[in-house]
Amino acid sequence: MGADFNNDKNPQPETAVKKKVKYKGKKVKYKVSIGDRIISVLTYVIYSLFAFVCAYPFYYIFINTISSNELSQRGKIVFLPQEIHFKNYERVLQIPNIFQALEVSVARTIIGTFLTVAVSAFLGYMFTRETMWHRKLWFRFVCATMYFNAGIIPWYITMKNLGLTNNFWAYILPVIVQPFNIILCKTFVEAVPKELQEAAEIDGAGTLRIFYKIILPVIKPILATVAIFSAVGQWNSFQDTLLLVTDQKYYTLQYLLYNYINQASSLKALVNNTNSGEALAASLAHAATTTSIRMTVTIVVVTPIILVYPFFQRYFTKGIMIGAVKG
DSSP, rough: HHHHHHHHHHHHOOOEEEEEEETTEEEEEEEEEEHHHHHHHHHHHHHHHHHHHHHHHHHHHHHHHHSSSHHTTTOOOOSSSSSSOOHHHHHHHTTTTHHHHHHHHHHHHHHHHHHHHHHHHHHHHHTTTTSSSTTHHHHHHHHHTOOOOHHHHHHHHHHTTTSSSSSSSGTTTTGGGOOOHHHHHHHHHHHOOHHHHHHHHTTTTOOOHHOOOOOOOHHHHHHHHHHHHHHHHHHHOOOHHHHOOOOOOOHHHHHHHHHHHHHHHHHHHHHHHHHHHHHHHHHHHTTTTHHHHHHHHHHHHHHHHHHHHHHTTTOOOOOOTTTSSSS
């Protein structure tokens, strides 16, 4: 009986497993049921599959850019690269003025993103200030531009009259005021406790000082979101170059690569119409194809955004307002 009593003193469920974790530098044991372990395994499996589905298209494009162009053209590259080479990237880097176009794209992305974020944050803040003159009228006027558009021709005439053709500022000034970004910032600022602003006003702070010292540090998550939206839009845009710019020194990387793809497609169609097949098929393994060019251009364009995104990811954090105001 004594042995049975001692065994029942601290009963251990058969379905529980002991697991060690570190807490404040010390290892602590706690019980994990079989059901919890199964749920954890299923969670890891599901999210791993989801991550694979998200990452595989980029991996697929990349392995096709470094594999045999002939096999890539025929859709034979699926999981592993074959006949690895880097001639596709060498051809892209040999495009005339590509580095100058890269400088223009980087410059417009950095400057345009900074100004868009600054203007969106400031206007979003001002539209929450009750002392702003006719703030509701101006806010509705800004929002109306989301739904009404005069069209490309009036827009082009306006840009030309403003001197924004063949000009670097044609990439920056027309997109500084973005109604959607302003609405995002306004909504986020409205969630900031008014006690913070009132305390600053009592201490004698003005509008700009409150915006710089109080509002900006608190709304970092939404600023990071707006920055990503703006940066992606600036980096990927090429239609404004197509419509407003004829001077090659203002060509962006995307527009240059867009022309490169069109020229390659036209050349491919010309070769197919003039040559009968065996000589062309023999040269496809080393010559760039339309598919390989498109995929290589895709990697070149997407890689910078993928590298920049993790630096903004850490700002997408909830609860930044916790403890900002002590009751």
